[in-house]
Amino acid sequence: MFDIQIHAARRAAVQAAMRREGGGAMLLPAADEKARNADNHFPFRQDSDFAWLTGFDEPEGAALLLADPAEGRSGLVLFVRPKDREREIWDGFRAGVEGAVSAHGADAAHPVAEMEAKLEEHLARGGALWYRLGFSREWDERVVRIVQKLRARVRTGVRVPDPVRDPASILHEQRLVKAPEEIERLRRAAEITAEAHMAAMRDGRPGAREYQVQSEIEYAFRRRGGNGPGYGTIVATGVNATVLHYRAGNAELKAGELCLVDAGGEYGLYTADVTRTFPVSGEFTKAQRKAYDVVLAAQEAGIAAVKPGVTVDALHDIVVRKLVEGMIALGLLHGIPAERIADGSYKKYYMHRTSHWLGMDVHDVGVYHVDGESRRLAAGNVITVEPGLYVAADDTGAPPELRGIGIRIEDDILVTPEGHENLTAAVPKSPDEVELCCTR
Numbered sequence: 279m280f281d282i283q284i285h286a287a288r289r290a291a292v293q294a295a296m297r298r299e300g301g302g303a304m305l306l307p308a309a310d311e312k313a314r315n316a317d318n319h320f321p322f323r324q325d326s327d328f329a330w331l332t333g334f335d336e337p338e339g340a341a342l343l344l345a346d347p348a349e350g351r352s353g354l355v356l357f358v359r360p361k362d363r364e365r366e367i368w369d370g371f372r373a374g375v376e377g378a379v380s381a382h383g384a385d386a387a388h389p390v391a392e393m394e395a396k397l398e399e400h401l402a403r404g405g406a407l408w409y410r411l412g413f414s415r416e417w418d419e420r421v422v423r424i425v426q427k428l429r430a431r432v433r434t435g436v437r438v439p440d441p442v443r444d445p446a447s448i449l450h451e452q453r454l455v456k457a458p459e460e461i462e463r464l465r466r467a468a469e470i471t472a473e474a475h476m477a478a479m480r481d482g483r484p485g486a487r488e489y490q491v492q493s494e495i496e497y498a499f500r501r502r503g504g505n506g507p508g509y510g511t512i513v514a515t516g517v518n519a520t521v522l523h524y525r526a527g528n529a530e531l532k533a534g535e536l537c538l539v540d541a542g543g544e545y546g547l548y549t550a551d552v553t554r555t556f557p558v559s560g561e562f563t564k565a566q567r568k569a570y571d572v573v574l575a576a577q578e579a580g581i582a583a584v585k586p587g588v589t590v591d592a593l594h595d596i597v598v599r600k601l602v603e604g605m606i607a608l609g610l611l612h613g614i615p616a617e618r619i620a621d622g623s624y625k626k627y628y629m630h631r632t633s634h635w636l637g638m639d640v641h642d643v644g645v646y647h648v649d650g651e652s653r654r655l656a657a658g659n660v661i662t663v664e665p666g667l668y669v670a671a672d673d674t675g676a677p678p679e680l681r682g683i684g685i686r687i688e689d690d691i692l693v694t695p696e697g698h699e700n701l702t703a704a705v706p707k708s709p710d711e712v713e714l715c716c717t718r
């Protein structure tokens with residue numbers, strides 16, 4: 279992950295925030311290996327919170343972070359898989375309890391087999407337990423068991439964690455503001471993703487299948503040292519582009535169709551999230567270009583507005599306004615923009631939100647509302663701007679040449695002190711650039 283000092287500094291900041299809120303201990307489970315079928319597992323991906331805090335990249339176990347460690351101690355306790363010569367021959371290196379202490383800055387480490395008993399010891403001091411309920415049933419039950427065991431011992435002087443608080447209010451607030459080393463990872467993810475999208479435009483020709491375009495994209499991710507896609511790659515040609523969560527299937531790309539690609543490469547646990555829509559033939563029809571220009575104008579207006587202090591809702595409103603003006607110009611809606619915005623009829627063609635946070639998770643952590651109001655952007659936030667226009671194939675109210683097309687354009691925007699920086703600006707976007715890339 280990152281240098282050990284970076285994770286140590288993050289933990290110190292989290293501990294300081296915990297102390298401001300009354301202290302206690304934060305319990306973060308590591309990700310487990312997930313079964314795919316029979317005795318096969320999905321490729322391992324560490325839990326983002328756990329990885330952000332510890333930098334420890336092995337499955338199973340947990341981290342316990344004490345708000346108030348003794349002088350000279352880090353306050354980090356790790357529960358890890360123990361060294362096991364036999365298992366390491368089959369599955370690879372394990373840091374073990376020694377490595378968790380020497381290489382990862384833990385005060386102490388214990389094998390996972392002792393986790394429950396050791397957690398009980400650590401949590402017998404009372405105080406807040408920062409633990410995210412409702413994420414893993416197995417972990418929820420473990421925490422309940424520990425609390426029950428401690429309660430049964432209260433007459434011996436032990437205390438019970440109280441209250442149980444969501445670590446998100448501390449951890450996710452910090453993850454929301456990206457540090458320079460995180461922005462560097464996002465830049466690498468963006469670079470790899472730009473190459474992948476250009477490959478898709480180049481190879482997404484008539485006769486190609488969606489899965490072939492997907493394979494070009496994911497080849498580009500991996501070839502450049504990325505982990506692979508940060509989320510399920512969408513390659514949707516023709517009417518498939520009107521299905522918002524369509525994955526790459528086996529449909530054939532046909533001349534005259536638009537192909538929508540929503541794909542982002544993950545690099546060092548940070549992911550890009552980019553959507554482009556290109557003409558399979560290499561050339562937009564007149565009607566397609568008009569519709570494309572509507573989405574592009576909305577997206578550019580949204581990006582232009584990104585700066586510290588602007589709310590997430592304000593971005594959405596700017597984008598919706600532009601889209602609705604365009605929908606009227608295209609003959610999809612009638613009347614005046616303010617009325618169509620007020621009655622929500624545009625949602626037939628644009629039904630999703632414009633932005634989400636981006637980082638280690640594609641829909642990254644961080645609340646969108648603060649004190650009941652839309653959150654204001656701050657320097658270091660990374661947000662997507664992704665307007666779309668989707669016309670159902672059977673929409674008899676729409677001009678025939680627009681039926682069955684889906685267009686979305688999405689970039690990853692870093693909020694800077696001065697305004698913003700488009701991290702994914704290298705991915706061709708103007709219709710001329712896109713056409714050029716398609717025919718190269």
Ligand SMILES: [Mn+2]
Pocket residue numbers: 551634662664688
């Ligand atoms: Mn997105």
